[in-house]
Amino acid sequence: MPQKGMRSLFFSPARSSSPLRPHPSFTSSPRLSFSPSSSRSFADEVMDKTLERAQPIFMKWNPTADSTSSLFYHSRNEAKSFIKCVNNLQKAMQFLVAENPSSEKLAKAQNLMQIAMQRLQKELYQILSTNRAHLDPESVSVRSSHSSAISNLSDSDLEENQESEIVKVEDVSKMAMYDMRSIVECMISAGYATECMKVYKVIRKSIIDEGIYKLGVEKLLSPSNIHKMDYEVLGLKIKNWLNAVIIAVKTLFNGEKIICDNVFATNDSIKDSIFSEISTEGGMILFSFPENIVKNTKKSKKSPDKVFRVLDMYSTMKNLWPEIETIFNLQSSYTVKSQAITSLTKMSEFVRENITDFEAGILKNSSKSVVSGGGIHPLTIEVTNYLALLSDYSSVITDIIADMAPPMKSLLPEYLFGMSDSVDTTESVMSMRLEWLILVLLCKLDNKAKSYKDVSLAYLFLANNLQYVVEKVKMSNLKNLLGGEWLLKQERKVKQFSSTYVKLAWGHVINSIPDDDPTAVKKFGEVKDCFKKFNAQFEQVYHKQSVCIVADRKLRDEIKLGVARILIPVYREFYKQHKLVLSKERNVGSVVRFSPEDIGNYLSDLFFEDVRSNDWHHL
Missing domain, CATH: 1.10.357.60 (Tetracycline Repressor; domain 2)
Structure with missing residues (x-):
């Protein structure tokens, strides 16, 4: 390869696509096929020029000399130059170690590389720490539904936003993720993946843990703890969890995965590993809660209404399942997904057992x-x-x-x-x-x-x-x-029951009125006996039925109307026809004790519930 071509390789602005490499060893690079003397001379020349460009900026931002300022906040252009110098130094070191692994320049380059990595590690920490509000998972998850991913952004996009001074919260979070991605890609390429992963995991895991804590989901809520809780207290905790799990899945975990996917976009294995490590503990705390509730409920005294609390939890998790499956979709996150499945399974079993037990109880x-x-x-x-x-x-x-x-x-x-x-x-x-x-x-x-x-x-x-x-x-x-159709059949059954009641309960009263022609002239004694018989039967039945209750107003009116229809017309006719026979009787009031209107009034007072009873419509 001509020297001009090699120079363009090491000094071009293009970003390195080198694989993840452990440091400080560079012995895995292949040797090029040209003479050792010319190779050494060219490799040394490349290294000299790279060191000449890298050393000033690396030493300027040596974290041991400057512990407060931030490279990325100071100047984005200078930060880009810093990243470029790291990538070029990495290429030069790979080239030189292949031709002259004992070169003293490698030691100097390695020292500068460590300074650069320390600076980038510190920059990553600063961006993560100072942007906690802008990188809030809830905000990120909401914005992701209507904004482009930062993987589609270019340097010019971010610079244009800065130059126009339109620095909204959304822009700040995008730039923060963009900067972090630049840092982690550079560190991973240089063989410092462990260092950047450690910083990222410490900060972001604390955010998830803090989020779970603020949502009120307790870490040590074991079945034994639940068993000791008062029923009302447990109900409040379930209600709180129902709200917390929606927020946690839709915003906390979803937003965190969006951030992680963007920052570690170029390395799937690291991205999945990091998200698993920062989310597993919180996810297990969240999704183990229903299983613990079910275990406690099975041990405690059975109550039919407990099934509805379990159904609330099951329904909520079932509705969230597409999001849960998407967020925890990889093998590294299977523990969390498995716990969610276990909780759903345990709740299903509990509901089936509850329905079976309820039927057995009847x-x-x-x-x-x-x-x-x-x-x-x-x-x-x-x-x-x-x-x-x-x-x-x-x-x-x-x-x-x-x-x-x-x-x-x-x-x-x-x-x-x-x-x-x-x-x-x-x-x-x-x-x-x-x-x-x-x-x-x-x-x-x-x-x-x-x-x-x-x-x-x-x-x-x-x-x-x-x-x-x-x-x-x-x-x-x-x-x-x-x-x-089912309702109509049952309503017809109600009418049959009520009609049978009317016939059986009031039949004796109706039968006490002669069934012959009520207009036929009767002797005084016969009429008197008929009225007395009716009076006795009506008082007896009325007294007996006065303790009866018909709670439903519609049914109560129908029953009273049913009694009135078969009793009052017959009695009114008999009353009108024979009252004249007794009109000259001195004590007619003791014989004709009820007028047709009196019968209607007495019937209207029947079947009401005792004042101490509850209206069954509101039970």
Whole structure:
């Protein structure tokens, strides 16, 4: 190769693309094929000129002589010259060691190289330290969505921004990353990768650790610590984690990966290694929290409502999974990704077990005590509230319960389970499970209704409880999952129960009115006896039914209207026709005790809850 060509190689402004090399050994460079004497002379000449250019700037910025100022903040042009001199010195040393490894110039060059590396190491530290605010992962992650990566920037772009004095926060962070990339590429090329990696990891790991701490995620929150916590305190910690994990994934880890990818853009192995080292501890703390919660919950007293806290965590992590998988996508970060998978798996198992245990709890409910007044059974409230809340997580639960053994469809009556075998939608798995659990509840209620000695009260109990289920379905996402046809079937069942109650409870009163022609003339004694019989039957039934409760206003009005429709018209006709017969009776008031209007007024006061009861719509 002509000397002119060699000179252009060592003194050109082009950046070195030399591979990572350990220092201070340079013995791996290949020998060139020309005579030792001419080679030595040319290599020495190259080294002399390189040292002549490098020494002044290296000594000017010797960190031992100047410990306060910053090369990159002092002059960007001078910083570029400094980097260029380091690259040229590296080339010259490689060339000289290949031809004259015992040259004294190598020792001088190596000393200068160490001074330069110390300066660059210090510059890297200063840029990382002074730009903590500008290199905040949250800000970087937000800006990355609408700004170009710094890998697309050129020196002229940055200089143009400086010259125009448009130095916004975004520009500052880009320039900081650009400068750091220049430094680390230079140090790695010179064989000082360990030194620059050490500085970078110390600063950036502290930022992630500080971020996790500020988000309130505790480092030592073990299952034993969780087990000792008050239920309300634990709920607050879960709520805090739900907020923290979103911020940590979308901003803290995402922003940190953007910074790391840009600064170490030219070396994938180092880039991946560094990000893994600075993020693993924080990621493990964050993603192990749900697993610890589940472990504690399994050990503690079981409670159906605990599943919703777990579902909140599962849903949040599931929604974040694309970002988690992208951020921790390499083998070096697999530990964090594996912990996230483990937590999701443990939460899935917990939800399946909770649903199974809940169904078993309904079946095991063996209480035979009746509810006063045929009102709403506590089991009905518990089950429907659980299912209504469960329905809000239908899309998440569908994935979780997909591999659960389906309920035995052959045991489900057609009026409750009308879904076609060919249906295979997202809602079908969830709908099937919900319908099954409601059926289990209704079967249990049917058994409890048999405990009433008064059959009419048993039907009022069934009407009340099924109406509660229907209204809860209407007011929740259960309506979308179970469908309009299911609701219509249950509403018809409620009407059947309430109609049967009216016939059984009020039949004796209606039958006390003669069913012959009410206009037929009757003797005084017969009319008197009819009124007395009616009075006795009405008072007896009214007193008995006055303790009954119909919590739902609509159902209450329907039942009262049903009683009034079959009782008042018949009684009014009888009353009008025969009151005249008794008009001359001195004590007519003791015989005709109720007018048709009185009957209506008495009925209007029935079925209201005791003032001490809660409105079941708000339970």
